Amino acid sequence: QVQLVESGGGLVQAGRSLSLSCSASGRTFSNNAMAWFRQAPGKEREFVAGISWSGGSTSYADSVRGRFTISRDTAKNTVYLQMNSLKPEDTAVYYCAAPLGTSFSQLSPQNVQYWGKGTLVTVSS
DSSP: OOEEEEEOOEEEETTOOEEEEEEEESSOOTTSOEEEEEEOTTSOOEEEEEEOTTSSOEEEOTTTTTTEEEEEEGGGTEEEEEEOSOOGGGOEEEEEEEESTTOOSSOOGGGEEEEOOOEEEEEEO
């Protein structure tokens, strides 16, 4: 059974940093792109960042580019999201995602094969 488990969410003040992790089990994702999405209250789930299977290429939503960094450790089957300079508008449930195929750029939720259950990030002003 494939599982994606996020960790690292919590409450943080605006301007501070937070790091999320996503640990995969049940199969290896070393040949797959991986991604992070988020969903704020009352809003649709949106793409945040994606990374290629090799880790050599990344893609970001305009709203987080320059502040967030996605990375992966293939040996550990783990994906990370480093979030810096957090803003109140970054408040959301953050989901780890394994997309279909190798695409990792500007994904839609329909492109995702596996989802984690999410971790809540709350940024206070």
